[in-house]
Amino acid sequence: MKKxxxxxxxxxxxxxxxxxxCSFYSIKSINLIPEYIAALKKEIKYYRNIFSxxxxxxxxxxxxxLLSAVQIDDLISTLNKYFDIDRQAEITIEVNPGDVxxxxxxxLRKLGINRLNIGVQSFDDKVLKFLGRRYSSxxxxxxxxxxxxxxxxxxxxxxIYGVHGVNIKSWKNTLQKxxxxxxxxxxxxxxxLDDRTPLxxxxxxxxxxxxxxxxxxxxxxxxxEELENAGYIHYEVSNFARLDKFKSRHNQKYWQHAxxxxxxxxxxxxxxxxxxxxxxxxxxxxxxxxxxxMPVEDTETLSAEQLQLEALFLGxxxxxxxxxxxxxxxxxxxxxxxxxxxxxxxxxNKLVELRxxxxxxxxxxxxxxxxxxxx
Amino acid sequence: xxxxxxxxxxxxxxxxxxxxADRLIQxxxxxxxxxxxxxxxxxxxxxxERGITIKSNAISLxxxxxxxxxxILNLIDTPGHVDFSYEVSRSLASCEGVLLLIDAAQGVxxxxxxxxxxxxxxxxxxxxxxxxxxxxxxxxxxxxxxIDSELGLDPFTHIKxxxxxxxxxxxxLEAIVTRIPPPTGDTANPLAALIFDAKYxxxxxxxxxxxxxxxxxxxxxxxxxxxxxxxxxxxxxxxFLLTRAKRDKLFAGEVGYIIAGVKTVAxxxxxxxxxxxxxxxxxxxPGFKEVKPVVFAxxxxxxSDDYQDLADSLEKYKxxxxxxxxxxxxxxxxxxxxxxxxxxxxxxDIVQERLEREYDLSIILSVPSVRxxxxxxxxxxxxxxxPAHYPDPAEIDKGEEPYIRAAMMLPExxxxxxxxxxxxxxxxxxxxxxxxxxxxxxxxxxxxxxxIYDFYDRFKSVTQGYGSFDYDIIDxxxxxxxxxxxxxxxxxxxxxxxxxxxxxxxxRALLACDRLKEEIPRQMFxxxxxxxxxxxxxxxSTISAFRKDVIAKCYGGDISRKRKLLEKQKAGxxxxxxxxxxxxxxxxxxxxxxxxxx
Numbered sequence: 001m002k003k004x005x006x007x008x009x010x011x012x013x014x015x016x017x018x019x020x021x022c023s024f025y026s027i028k029s030i031n032l033i034p035e036y037i038a039a040l041k042k043e044i045k046y047y048r049n050i051f052s053x054x055x056x057x058x059x060x061x062x063x064x065x066l067l068s069a070v071q072i073d074d075l076i077s078t079l080n081k082y083f084d085i086d087r088q089a090e091i092t093i094e095v096n097p098g099d100v101x102x103x104x105x106x107x108l109r110k111l112g113i114n115r116l117n118i119g120v121q122s123f124d125d126k127v128l129k130f131l132g133r134r135y136s137s138x139x140x141x142x143x144x145x146x147x148x149x150x151x152x153x154x155x156x157x158x159x160i161y162g163v164h165g166v167n168i169k170s171w172k173n174t175l176q177k178x179x180x181x182x183x184x185x186x187x188x189x190x191x192x193l194d195d196r197t198p199l200x201x202x203x204x205x206x207x208x209x210x211x212x213x214x215x216x217x218x219x220x221x222x223x224x225e226e227l228e229n230a231g232y233i234h235y236e237v238s239n240f241a242r243l244d245k246f247k248s249r250h251n252q253k254y255w256q257h258a259x260x261x262x263x264x265x266x267x268x269x270x271x272x273x274x275x276x277x278x279x280x281x282x283x284x285x286x287x288x289x290x291x292x293x294m295p296v297e298d299t300e301t302l303s304a305e306q307l308q309l310e311a312l313f314l315g316x317x318x319x320x321x322x323x324x325x326x327x328x329x330x331x332x333x334x335x336x337x338x339x340x341x342x343x344x345x346x347x348x349n350k351l352v353e354l355r356x357x358x359x360x361x362x363x364x365x366x367x368x369x370x371x372x373x374x375x
Numbered sequence: 376x377x378x379x380x381x382x383x384x385x386x387x388x389x390x391x392x393x394x395x396a397d398r399l400i401q402x403x404x405x406x407x408x409x410x411x412x413x414x415x416x417x418x419x420x421x422x423x424e425r426g427i428t429i430k431s432n433a434i435s436l437x438x439x440x441x442x443x444x445x446x447i448l449n450l451i452d453t454p455g456h457v458d459f460s461y462e463v464s465r466s467l468a469s470c471e472g473v474l475l476l477i478d479a480a481q482g483v484x485x486x487x488x489x490x491x492x493x494x495x496x497x498x499x500x501x502x503x504x505x506x507x508x509x510x511x512x513x514x515x516x517x518x519x520x521x522i523d524s525e526l527g528l529d530p531f532t533h534i535k536x537x538x539x540x541x542x543x544x545x546x547x548l549e550a551i552v553t554r555i556p557p558p559t560g561d562t563a564n565p566l567a568a569l570i571f572d573a574k575y576x577x578x579x580x581x582x583x584x585x586x587x588x589x590x591x592x593x594x595x596x597x598x599x600x601x602x603x604x605x606x607x608x609x610x611x612x613x614x615f616l617l618t619r620a621k622r623d624k625l626f627a628g629e630v631g632y633i634i635a636g637v638k639t640v641a642x643x644x645x646x647x648x649x650x651x652x653x654x655x656x657x658x659x660x661p662g663f664k665e666v667k668p669v670v671f672a673x674x675x676x677x678x679s680d681d682y683q684d685l686a687d688s689l690e691k692y693k694x695x696x697x698x699x700x701x702x703x704x705x706x707x708x709x710x711x712x713x714x715x716x717x718x719x720x721x722x723x724d725i726v727q728e729r730l731e732r733e734y735d736l737s738i739i740l741s742v743p744s745v746r747x748x749x750x751x752x753x754x755x756x757x758x759x760x761x762p763a764h765y766p767d768p769a770e771i772d773k774g775e776e777p778y779i780r781a782a783m784m785l786p787e788x789x790x791x792x793x794x795x796x797x798x799x800x801x802x803x804x805x806x807x808x809x810x811x812x813x814x815x816x817x818x819x820x821x822x823x824x825x826x827i828y829d830f831y832d833r834f835k836s837v838t839q840g841y842g843s844f845d846y847d848i849i850d851x852x853x854x855x856x857x858x859x860x861x862x863x864x865x866x867x868x869x870x871x872x873x874x875x876x877x878x879x880x881x882x883r884a885l886l887a888c889d890r891l892k893e894e895i896p897r898q899m900f901x902x903x904x905x906x907x908x909x910x911x912x913x914x915x916s917t918i919s920a921f922r923k924d925v926i927a928k929c930y931g932g933d934i935s936r937k938r939k940l941l942e943k944q945k946a947g948x949x950x951x952x953x954x955x956x957x958x959x960x961x962x963x964x965x966x967x968x969x970x971x972x973x
Contacts (some may be wrong), residue, residue: 009931171734189927238927254930268931275935299937309945310938317929345956349900349920369925371899372946373941 011264069107071166098135105150156185313373321360386476454951458719469586472500472555479513485843566590607635668716675712866955884914894963
């Protein structure tokens with residue numbers, strides 16, 4: 001049996017400006033980037049005996065497109081030096097529409113990066129301004145076209161829905177606009193308001209609210225229906241792919257409890273039944289590395305019960321659902337026998353279905369995937 | 376014996392009984408200012424707080440009268456609530472006279488009358504006392520008229536006092552000496568002592584409170600309880616001063632205590648006669664009856680881990696309350712608990728409050744029920760006080776429920792509202808009597824079940840607190856009874872079942888459905904809440920499902936966070952009761968069971 005390969009995530013915690021909705025830790029001091037790249041390279045080296053091979057690499061952020069092609073090359077070469085990187089590996093980078101150019105994309109292609117995820121969020125200038133994004137819809141479109149022109153054939157677009165002032169109709173227009181570029185992948189994230197974000201304060205001051213539950217559901221179902229009609233597969237709560245092969249292989253590892261290594265501040269790693277994560281502050285992260293120490297904040301060893309629960313809620317977020325046989329092998333639990341009555345009720349209520357040994361959520365079930373896991 | 380007077384104070388609630396007792400105690404100097412505390416005979420916190428006396432009590436007051444002689448005045452305090460009327464009657468049976476206390480502002484009330492009748496039953500000398508004459512709202516003239524017209528007593532025999540201000544206390548003491556006859560009885564006769572109360576002492580066991588009618592009792596005697604023939608060796612006898620005062624002997628005519636190694640108060644029956652084993656009296660003193668609970672409810676611990684604590688606490692509580700009964704009960708919804716019997720709703724309230732306060736328990740009480748009588752097709756008669764034991768409807772020939780006669784006194788202006796309330800509560804055979812201008816005495820026959828549901832609270836509210844209410848259980852009457860069940864998604868919630876009159880079933884079921892709808896959180900699927908009689912659905916409410924809860928992103932760092940949140944929710948769910956795949960929080964049960972509060 002082929003050994004399960006791990007996924008690799010590299011976090012780039014720099015942003016030129018803070019987006020109103022983002023609670024993620026990032027800093028503006030891009031002058032630290034060279035020092036940061038050096039630190040990452042050291043961290044890569046630490047793990048050379050713990051992980052051996054990767055078949056997905058995901059460079060996320062923050063704003064990875066603040067890195068030059070040379071800096072990215074430096075990272076990828078280091079990875080190749082210490083690990084087997086599968087020849088077919090999916091290598092993704094997140095980019096910000098305002099920072100990129102045809103030349104930049106062409107350089108990325110040469111480095112072996114074969115998947116782009118463009119953080120478009122919206123095609124409406126008012127919404128972009130509202131969210132605190134530093135580019136126009138025109139620039140967003142230009143960046144998509146440039147990506148295509150440079151030869152990227154696996155393109156993802158991120159969108160945010162449920163924003164104040166956006167109704168179902170205008171949201172449908174956004175979806176149709178996205179579909180018009182025929183991206184291989186679309187992620188639709190519902191806006192949430194962390195109380196540490198600028199947008200939260202803006203909402204509170206103006207007495208605005210996130211959509212009510214019915215509107216939320218309507219938006220969620222609209223995404224699913226509109227994009228499925230356009231030929232996409234709704235393969236996870238927030239994710240759509242044009243074909244099976246365009247599903248994010250990297251992200252699927254998270255939902256399948258596959259091993260992954262996260263590098264950089266706040267990045268999480270998972271191996272066997274252990275999860276650990278790094279210090280969140282860039283300065284602390286850098287200091288630890290400089291001192292020759294692991295920048296790990298904490299480690300948790302998951303109990304059998306915790307693993308079961310995670311497998312349940314992660315699996316039920318996905319269209320494929322839970323492989324009951326695999327679940328039994330991994331967790332020693334026959335879900336069908338154990339939860340027979342409640343599963344029956346959920347099936348009757350059209351929230352889950354059971355087919356070919358998989359228990360999977362319906363569209364309505366996906367909307368309440370978190371509660372499904374509480375069975 | 377010539378120098379002994381045995382008396383009691385009877386009054387409507389809040390007419391000042393305990394305050395008058397305090398003044399008598401102070402005046403006679405049994406206690407000094409230092410160890411005095413208001414309402415000295417009300418020992419329990421709960422008695423002082425509620426201003427009612429729950430347990431009987433007694434105290435001997437030495438008094439040097441105007442005639443130059445020394446007297447012992449035995450004051451026997453009585454419980455002040457209709458739930459405890461049998462205890463009151465036994466206390467009165469131990470006396471030769473009573474002080475009938477009437478509030479100068481409120482005048483004669485329902486309990487004043489009820490207590491007067493009890494006193495008359497025992498042929499007691501009655502001294503009417505008008506209390507609270509210092510109040511600006513006092514209307515002594517009106518009260519005097521009421522004493523004449525409503526009580527049929529000679530108004531010229533009254534004494535005016537203010538227990539609060541200490542006015543008229545000496546005059547009362549003199550009246551006790553001069554007007555209440557001394558006890559009769561012969562110390563040479565075989566022992567006959569009436570038990571009017573019993574208290575539990577963790578060192579000495581049961582302290583029997585009694586009035587000796589005939590003969591003598593002393594330590595070393597072998598006494599016999601005539602009710603069940605059990606015998607005990609007397610360890611100690613004595614009087615009641617502020618604390619127990621040991622004496623060599625108790626003689627005919629005296630009030631005192633006996634300690635005889637009796638383990639629990641449940642081994643003693645109030646109203647029973649104590650005699651000597653080797654020289655018994657020929658027949659027991661009259662008036663004994665076994666007190667039977669009339670209101671029943673189940674008690675469950677909120678956390679099932681507390682079951683043993685609850686069991687222990689009930690045992691302990693029972694040590695001092697012979698009228699409280701309990702046995703094991705279990706509910707599919709609420710787990711292990713106890714079915715309990717009470718003398719009435721106040722008694723139930725007191726037990727509940729004491730369990731929570733003194734034993735620090737969190738409990739759920741089921742809907743109180745009365746004891747129904749069913750005649751089955753095979754002529755067998757059964758009594759059912761627990762909906763779980765409701766007989767198969769096909770087997771029932773006849774169902775009957777206990778009825779009471781309610782006696783109410785109220786200002787005329789509330790008459791319409793009260794009559795409407797009584798009609799609504801299936802009241803029958805009303806009787807009305809204008810006792811004085813503007814005041815009405817009203818009586819109705821009503822099912823006890825209606826009274827324990829929410830009658831008293833509503834009566835108080837429609838009369839704005841000016842009405843008084845008292846009741847006696849009269850008989851069983853045929854009634855169209857049904858078992859009303861509550862179903863959640865088709866599953867019966869046994870703890871919410873109730874035996875009700877058919878005409879009441881729908882309203883009760885609707886109320887329960889609405890309350891549950893408010894309290895049960897929305898879940899992944901629609902929840903149907905139904906009220907049913909057998910297979911017939913009579914009420915229904917629906918809790919819609921929640922439709923969207925999933926978080927948008929679940930990548931590396933989100934997973935632990937999400938799991939921790941789910942673990943918390945899972946723990947919360949564990950504290951709820953699962954019925955038919957629906958998680959029901961404790962608050963939902965409480966909301967339904969407390970349906971008597973509005």
